[in-house]
Amino acid sequence: MLNKVFVDEKSIDKYSDSKTLADRTRALLKYQIETWELARQGYNLLDSVEVKIFEFDDFEIKVQFNPGRIVSSSAKVDKDSISARPCFLCYKNLPEEQKAIPYFRDYLILANPYPIFPEHFTIPKIDHVKQQIEGNIEGMLNLSYDIGKYYTVFYNGPQCGASAPDHMHFQAGLKNFMPIDTEYKKLISDNSDILQETDEVRIWGVKNNLRRFFIIESSNKKKLIKGFRKIYDVLHSLNAHSETEPMMNILSYYDDKKWKLIIFPRTKHRPDHFFREGDKNILLSPAAVDFGGVCITPREQDFNKLTKDILIEIFRQVSIPEEIYEYYNKTLMREISSSQS
Numbered sequence: 001m002l003n004k005v006f007v008d009e010k011s012i013d014k015y016s017d018s019k020t021l022a023d024r025t026r027a028l029l030k031y032q033i034e035t036w037e038l039a040r041q042g043y044n045l046l047d048s049v050e051v052k053i054f055e056f057d058d059f060e061i062k063v064q065f066n067p068g069r070i071v072s073s074s075a076k077v078d079k080d081s082i083s084a085r086p087c088f089l090c091y092k093n094l095p096e097e098q099k100a101i102p103y104f105r106d107y108l109i110l111a112n113p114y115p116i117f118p119e120h121f122t123i124p125k126i127d128h129v130k131q132q133i134e135g136n137i138e139g140m141l142n143l144s145y146d147i148g149k150y151y152t153v154f155y156n157g158p159q160c161g162a163s164a165p166d167h168m169h170f171q172a173g174l175k176n177f178m179p180i181d182t183e184y185k186k187l188i189s190d191n192s193d194i195l196q197e198t199d200e201v202r203i204w205g206v207k208n209n210l211r212r213f214f215i216i217e218s219s220n221k222k223k224l225i226k227g228f229r230k231i232y233d234v235l236h237s238l239n240a241h242s243e244t245e246p247m248m249n250i251l252s253y254y255d256d257k258k259w260k261l262i263i264f265p266r267t268k269h270r271p272d273h274f275f276r277e278g279d280k281n282i283l284l285s286p287a288a289v290d291f292g293g294v295c296i297t298p299r300e301q302d303f304n305k306l307t308k309d310i311l312i313e314i315f316r317q318v319s320i321p322e323e324i325y326e327y328y329n330k331t332l333m334r335e336i337s338s339s340q341s
């Protein structure tokens with residue numbers, strides 16, 4: 001019974017007297033830390049994670065040694081492994097203590113018991129349908145609108161870090177925890193191409209020595225979705241043969257009455273370092289949060305080993321190369337100007 005996983009509204013009232021979804025979501029986490037041993041342990045562990053910071057010219061990357069993330073970072077996501085396990089995002093398989101806030105009839109908001117963020121949520125669809133952004137981008141924007149006061153909503157593509165590629169889900173984490181949440185304006189002003197600029201929509205391509213990505217900003221949801229669609233189609237044009245969507249990670253914000261999407265196109269799921277033997281092996285499997293500037297190493301030896309040069313090398317392998325970025329940029333600019341004329 002689906003209703004059985006819904007949190008009893010009264011039991012979270014004591015954590016917040018506000019009825020906004022952002023506050024209810026925060027209250028759910030407090031409730032789970034008190035009532036669910038696994039969540040309590042997970043958030044306790046977070047107090048002791050080690051962090052080191054690498055400064056680049058106009059941005060920083062934090063590296064977090066977080067042993068709680070070993071399962072997620074090393075998850076086997078091939079078809080056979082996925083079909084052999086019970087789906088941990090299906091509501092009927094949730095641990096008894098885990099409770100959800102339903103988001104309309106579509107999603108469940110759940111406290112993530114293996115946090116990266118001081119407040120971290122997993123937001124699966126109620127139905128077991130595959131991970132894909134097509135058809136779900138509006139849901140992502142709606143979620144940002146409703147919980148964006150405190151949280152950044154993010155999406156990992158089925159081949160880009162989603163540990164359940166068979167079950168559609170977003171995640172959300174405390175806003176301004178990822179460096180990019182506050183750095184993006186500077187990144188735009190330092191090295192970007194403006195691809196579209198109207199009263200209602202702005203699209204940029206941004207590049208630096210670590211990442212190449214796109215940003216769309218708009219206060220009009222329909223126009224933002226249209227802009228996203230253009231980017232999606234251009235990314236798809238080079239991946240038309242693929243069975244799945246173009247590889248990407250997405251961050252979504254709602255701030256100052258505007259939505260903002262940051263889209264990181266990808267070429268690879270995991271860098272070579274992930275598969276190397278012995279001393280050269282580094283367990284770092286980049287996904288949205290890593291692209292947002294918080295790289296997760298679940299093993300201490302990798303945390304110690306990581307240098308700025310290794311980070312650059314890892315991102316070089318999993319990001320799109322500069323020539324592909326330039327191609328996307330030109331194609332997008334052409335598409336946008338032809339659709340406006």
Ligand SMILES: [Zn+2]
Pocket residue numbers: 087088089090127128129166167
């Ligand atoms: Zn499922």
